[in-house]
Amino acid sequence: METIELLILLLKFIVFPGAIFCIAYGFFLEWFDRKLYAKFQNRIGPLLTGPKGLLQPFADFVKLLAKEDITPVGADKLGFTLTPLLTVAVSLFTLLFIPIHSLTGVLSLPGDVLLVLFISTVFGLLIMFAGYFSGNRFSMVGTERTGLQFVGYEIPFALSVISVAAAARSLEITNIVNYQVNILGLPLIVFTPIAFAIYLISALAKLEKIPFDIPEAETEIVGGWQVEYSGKKLAFFRLATDLKMVFVSGLAAALFLGGPYGPSIPGLEPIFYTIWFIIKTLIVMFILSNLRSLFARYRIDQVVHGFWKYMVPLAVLQILIVEGLIFMGVI
Amino acid sequence: MSVEKRIFKIPVGPQHPALKEFEHFVFTVDGERVIDVGFRIGYTHRGIEKLAESKTYIQNLYLCERICGICSAAHQGCYAQTVEELADITAPPRGTYIRTLIWELERIHSHLLWLGVAAHEIGFDTLFMLVWRDREVVMDLLEMISGNRVNYAMSTIGGVRRDISDELKHKILKGLDILEERTKYYKEVCMKEQTILARAANVGILTREQALKLNAVGPTARASGVDVDLRRDDPYGAYDEVPFNVIVYDTCDVLARVLVRVDETFECINMCRWLLENLPEGDIRTKFARKIAENEVVGRVEAPRGELFYYIKSNGTDKPERLKVRTPTLANILPVCEMLKGGYIADIPIVLAGIDPCFACMDRALFIDENSEKKWVWSREQLRIYSIKWYKEHGNEVVRERWKQ
Amino acid sequence: MPLPGAMEKELIKLIAKKPATEMYPFIKVEPPEGYRGKISFDIEKCIGCGLCAKDCPAGAIEMVEDERTKLKKRPKFIYSRCLFCAQCEESCPRKAIKLTKEFELADYNKEAMVIDV
Ligand code: SF4
Ligand code: SF4
Numbered sequence: 001m002e003t004i005e006l007l008i009l010l011l012k013f014i015v016f017p018g019a020i021f022c023i024a025y026g027f028f029l030e031w032f033d034r035k036l037y038a039k040f041q042n043r044i045g046p047l048l049t050g051p052k053g054l055l056q057p058f059a060d061f062v063k064l065l066a067k068e069d070i071t072p073v074g075a076d077k078l079g080f081t082l083t084p085l086l087t088v089a090v091s092l093f094t095l096l097f098i099p100i101h102s103l104t105g106v107l108s109l110p111g112d113v114l115l116v117l118f119i120s121t122v123f124g125l126l127i128m129f130a131g132y133f134s135g136n137r138f139s140m141v142g143t144e145r146t147g148l149q150f151v152g153y154e155i156p157f158a159l160s161v162i163s164v165a166a167a168a169r170s171l172e173i174t175n176i177v178n179y180q181v182n183i184l185g186l187p188l189i190v191f192t193p194i195a196f197a198i199y200l201i202s203a204l205a206k207l208e209k210i211p212f213d214i215p216e217a218e219t220e221i222v223g224g225w226q227v228e229y230s231g232k233k234l235a236f237f238r239l240a241t242d243l244k245m246v247f248v249s250g251l252a253a254a255l256f257l258g259g260p261y262g263p264s265i266p267g268l269e270p271i272f273y274t275i276w277f278i279i280k281t282l283i284v285m286f287i288l289s290n291l292r293s294l295f296a297r298y299r300i301d302q303v304v305h306g307f308w309k310y311m312v313p314l315a316v317l318q319i320l321i322v323e324g325l326i327f328m329g330v331i
Numbered sequence: 332m333s334v335e336k337r338i339f340k341i342p343v344g345p346q347h348p349a350l351k352e353f354e355h356f357v358f359t360v361d362g363e364r365v366i367d368v369g370f371r372i373g374y375t376h377r378g379i380e381k382l383a384e385s386k387t388y389i390q391n392l393y394l395c396e397r398i399c400g401i402c403s404a405a406h407q408g409c410y411a412q413t414v415e416e417l418a419d420i421t422a423p424p425r426g427t428y429i430r431t432l433i434w435e436l437e438r439i440h441s442h443l444l445w446l447g448v449a450a451h452e453i454g455f456d457t458l459f460m461l462v463w464r465d466r467e468v469v470m471d472l473l474e475m476i477s478g479n480r481v482n483y484a485m486s487t488i489g490g491v492r493r494d495i496s497d498e499l500k501h502k503i504l505k506g507l508d509i510l511e512e513r514t515k516y517y518k519e520v521c522m523k524e525q526t527i528l529a530r531a532a533n534v535g536i537l538t539r540e541q542a543l544k545l546n547a548v549g550p551t552a553r554a555s556g557v558d559v560d561l562r563r564d565d566p567y568g569a570y571d572e573v574p575f576n577v578i579v580y581d582t583c584d585v586l587a588r589v590l591v592r593v594d595e596t597f598e599c600i601n602m603c604r605w606l607l608e609n610l611p612e613g614d615i616r617t618k619f620a621r622k623i624a625e626n627e628v629v630g631r632v633e634a635p636r637g638e639l640f641y642y643i644k645s646n647g648t649d650k651p652e653r654l655k656v657r658t659p660t661l662a663n664i665l666p667v668c669e670m671l672k673g674g675y676i677a678d679i680p681i682v683l684a685g686i687d688p689c690f691a692c693m694d695r696a697l698f699i700d701e702n703s704e705k706k707w708v709w710s711r712e713q714l715r716i717y718s719i720k721w722y723k724e725h726g727n728e729v730v731r732e733r734w735k736q
Numbered sequence: 737m738p739l740p741g742a743m744e745k746e747l748i749k750l751i752a753k754k755p756a757t758e759m760y761p762f763i764k765v766e767p768p769e770g771y772r773g774k775i776s777f778d779i780e781k782c783i784g785c786g787l788c789a790k791d792c793p794a795g796a797i798e799m800v801e802d803e804r805t806k807l808k809k810r811p812k813f814i815y816s817r818c819l820f821c822a823q824c825e826e827s828c829p830r831k832a833i834k835l836t837k838e839f840e841l842a843d844y845n846k847e848a849m850v851i852d853v
Contacts, residue, residue: 040747041460042756137341141360141676210454211526211740214677294741296526297454299677390793393821457743464756471768478772478835484821492826493770516746525740 017100017274019092025278026242029249030057032282033289040293057242061235069231072134079133084229084236087126091243094119097173098250099259100277101270103181104174111171116251117158123206123244124150127215130237131225142224145300146215149205152307153212157202159315160195164188164255167322167331177259184331187258191331194318196256198311200287203248205303207241209288211295212303249281249288257283338366343679345374354688360676368668372661383654387621388414388488391651395641396482398656401444403482404437405634406656411486412567413630413641418488418623424569426490426615431569432606433476433485434632435599439510440469441635442592442599445687446517449589452680453530458520465513472506475499490616500607511600518593521586531586535670535682538583547666548659549637550595551686554588556581561633568632572609573602588685621649634659636687660688767837772820774838775813779853781832784809788824788833797824815841816849 012018031046031054038045046053071080096107097116109115124146131143165171167188168179180188189196205212216224226237253259257280264272298306325331338361345353353374359367379398383391395410396403408430415422422430443466450458470480477483477493485491495503521527537547542555552559560577562570578594580587623645630641637659646652663686670682758765767773784807789797796817802810811824811833825833843849 038755039751041457042464042750042753043460044755044757137339140339141341210456213454290744290747293457293747294743295455296450296458296524296530297677298526298529299675301675302529386793387791389791389823389827393793393819393823397819457747461746467756474771475768478768478770478822479820482819482821484772484823487826492822520742523742525742 012106013096018096018106021100022092022095022243022246023239026239026246027057027061028054029245029281029285030242032285033245036286036289037293040290061239064235064238065232067231067234069233070228072136072228074135075228076133076135079129080228081233083126083130083133084233084240087123087130087240088236088243090119090122090126091240091247094247095243095250098247099173099177099254099273100250101260101274103177103259103261103273108172108174112173113161113165113171113176116173117161120157120206120247121150121154123240124154127208127225130229131215134225134228136228138227139225142215142227146225148300149212149214149303152304153202153205153311156198156307156311156315157206159312159319160192160199160202161251161255163192163195163315163319163322166319167191167326169326173254177254177261180258181261187256189256191325192256192318192322194314194321196252198315198318199252199256200284200291201311202307203252204288204291205307207244207248207288209292211292211298213297214300214303245285245288246281249284250277252284253277253280341676343683352688356679356683358671358676358679365671365674365676365679368671370664370668372664380654380656383651385650387649388619388623388651389621391654392487393482393484395654395656396484399634399658400481401441402437402634402636402639404433404485405632405639407484408434408486408568409630409632409634409639409641410643411488412632413628413643414488414623416630417626417628417643417645418619420489420617420619422490423614423617424611425494425613426617428569428606428610429491429493429495429615430486431573432495432603433473433483433491434568435602435606436469436473436476437483438635439596439599439603440466440473441687442596443469443514445592445635445684446521446589448687449585449681449684450527452684453527455527458517458527462517465510468506468509468513472503475502487616487619489619490614492616494615495607495610500610503607504604507600507603511597514593514596514600518590521589521593528586530678530681531589532582532584534585534678535588535674535685536583537666537670539581541669542583542666545665545669546662547637547686548662549633549635549687550588550591551637551663551666553577553579554591555583559638561631561638565631567630569606573605575602585681585685592687622647623649636660637662660686663688767839771837771839772822772835774836774841775815775818775824775851776834776836777811777813777851777853778832778834779804779810781830782810782828783807783830785829786811787827787829791823791827793821793823794819810853813851814849815851816843816846 014020034056035045035053046056049055049059071077094116097105097112099105105112127146128143128150131139131146164176168176170176170179176188180186204210208214208216214224216226226234229237260273260277260280262272262276262279264276322331338359341358341360343356343358345355355371355374357369357371358365359369379394383394386394392407392411396407398406411430443462447459447462447466450456450462473483474480476495476499477485485493521531537551537555539556541547542552542557547555547557548559556579558577558579561567562575563577575598578591578598580591625645625647627642627644630643632639639659640657642653642655643651644653667683667686667688670685671679674682779802782805784799784802784805786799786807786809788811789799794817796814796819797811798814799809800812801808804810820835822835825835841849
């Protein structure tokens with residue numbers, strides 16, 4: 001009996017909804033993002049690998065794996081090799097907390113909202129290390145920029161998540177989802193639209209997409225922190241970015257859009273929930289792609305300035321609104 | 332961290348994604364601020380001026396055209412015009428009009444191309460893609476007129492090589508309408524979009540005094556409030572007949588450079604319409620004898636990037652004795668260094684792009700040793716031997732030192 | 737603070753629009769009339785005067801012996817060097833040279849990129 005349970009748990013970790021599903025879905029999201037980005041620019045986007053270019057991200061990954069892997073003379077060998085692996089591992093780990101096929105994630109602990117927030121800041125730190133360890137000037141500038149940007153977006157991001165947690169009066173993702181499904185009967189976005197907007201904007205910064213792709217700005221600092229990475233290591237970084245996309249959109253779905261819950265046939269919940277999860281994350285992804293094709297890149301000082309001057313007060317306002325609503329007994 | 336530690340040098344180029352061509356800039360930065368700029372030109376030196384001395388006047392038409400890919404018509408036209416003056420012939424009015432039309436169509440294409448590149452430099456790839464999509468309209472028009480998208484080969488000594496039929500005229504007018512509508516839209520976007528304004532307004536300032544002192548030319552100068560335009564100040568081609576306005580902005584920043592170019596595009600569109608409607612009848616070219624008596628002439632045109640200057644000396648044969656070109660980018664390279672000082676690293680690409688640099692056409696210079704001010708000209712073989720020797724002696728230290736910095 | 741995002745309307749419109757990309761090489765694009773592509777040479781008309789070779793800026797034309805023309809010479813076009821300026825077409829007194837619309841000229845073999853009749 002015990003071995004079978006263990007086996008099932010292992011399958012959950014590794015196959016579904018754990019590592020393999022998440023990686024595959026990450027590739028899918030990247031394809032979706034690229035295709036949409038192309039659409040917004042009146043282009044075609046990935047086209048030839050797989051139906052409609054569906055396998056392109058995967059093909060890119062495999063191709064990068066086979067490429068020559070160079071460690072520069074000036075790099076810190078251990079750190080340089082370890083950071084990409086760590087980044088992937090950390091991203092995969094956070095994904096275990098995201099509810100995908102049921103109302104709870106594979107892992108669920110009291111206070112895991114904080115844990116997830118904490119681990120997601122590690123993304124930023126790892127990127128800084130990645131730049132720092134490669135010992136290149138462009139990477140240095142990239143690292144500095146990552147640090148500065150990090151100071152900008154992390155607080156509003158956390159505050160937007162906190163405002164949801166405040167509304168549900170819980171710091172556990174499962175409870176927040178349950179609260180939306182069973183108690184409120186509505187996704188929380190109805191009461192926290194400002195927090196949702198802030199979440200998305202800081203998510204763009206977290207994912208380093210335009211207008212916040214400052215740390216890796218190709219035309220300015222040639223790829224910034226990732227300039228020295230090639231071959232396998234670069235492949236892992238790209239994979240990590242895809243996983244982060246799953247994480248960001250999945251967390252948005254869980255916190256703001258009622259988690260993977262939706263109408264389903266009793267007994268077939270895992271399948272239907274997964275489908276709802278995919279639909280909701282695609283909606284989030286659509287907004288993110290749209291945003292990133294809409295803007296020019298900001299300058300780093302403008303980003304920090306903007307986040308602190310506009311986003312933080314707005315996020316605080318949102319928390320106050322939520323408290324007010326609770327006080328009035330609306331939620 | 333001590334103060335000195337934060338100051339380090341960032342090389343931009345010879346190869347850098349922000350530069351489409353090879354050129355070397357060294358920025359001394361303090362954190363994100365640029366405090367000093369050094370540059371080294373000459374990476375795309377191709378020996379064109381020397382080559383021109385061994386080719387006939389006819390052959391040089393196509394050589395000069397290839398000095399620059401974007402303003403090829405300006406180069407070829409300027410060359411043809413200068414040789415015409417040298418040989419004392421004049422192109423017939425219809426030929427001059429068509430030549431002017433090509434110049435203006437090329438200016439549209441160049442300015443739109445620039446707008447796209449500028450958008451790309453500030454990470455606005457959507458605008459970049461869409462502008463370039465619409466630029467295809469004018470590229471197609473040029474292809475229809477001349478038979479090629481890039482090197483039109485339209486001007487020849489004594490006129491132009493192809494006529495414009497009535498059917499083609501209608502097509503061009505239709506294309507111009509589309510271009511006008513799209514350019515209007517892009518102007519609106521540039522004026523409204525906050526992210527563009529945030530990156531372009533008050534960035535890369537070049538005051539009027541600096542522009543005058545450092546001899547800025549073309550749109551770069553006009554964006555700094557310097558009212559110069561050869562088309563008006565020293566009319567050539569059909570410019571003394573075409574009505575047009577010289578666009579001048581005086582905010583001196585990148586935004587002004589954007590707006591000067593966008594507004595100029597409108598002017599170009601109107602000029603093209605006027606030229607097509609008032610196209611005189613008659614021949615498009617006159618005969619040209621292959622040999623030119625001893626003479627020397629300076630010719631100037633206003634290329635899309637600014638004043639383009641040709642000097643040609645003839646010696647009685649069918650080949651020029653000396654051909655000298657001064658391209659607008661060379662004139663704008665000192666102003667751009669001035670613009671960059673005090674700015675952010677993030678502004679480097681857009682400010683550099685702001686002058687619409689074309690390094691390949693600029694590089695016709697000597698090597699100048701920065702330290703000793705000694706000019707040197709080396710053959711490739713000498714350079715190779717020297718470099719091998721030098722690296723044998725210093726190689727390892729250099730690599731290590733580079734990493735340390 | 738005015739909000740950024742001036743292009744949103746255009747973007748929404750673009751979703752439904754057909755991409756501007758041409759599907760070359762699957763769908764070929766016909767160049768316009770008067771395009772300057774690969775050279776076609778008519779030996780019947782040629783007199784072997786060599787004017788084309790003299791004016792070619794790229795040295796893409798070599799004059800070789802040939803019995804068929806009046807001056808016992810004919811041009812040989814090495815179009816891997818050609819820059820498609822059409823100066824030869826213009827210089828030829830007998831209109832023996834014409835530039836066609838053909839533009840897909842790449843070849844693995846440089847020696848094969850010659851027009852020799
Ligand atoms: S088209 Fe120009 S380059 Fe080509 S063969 Fe003719 S003259 Fe020479
Ligand atoms: S110019 Fe014409 S006639 Fe003379 S050799 Fe060339 S192809 Fe023949």
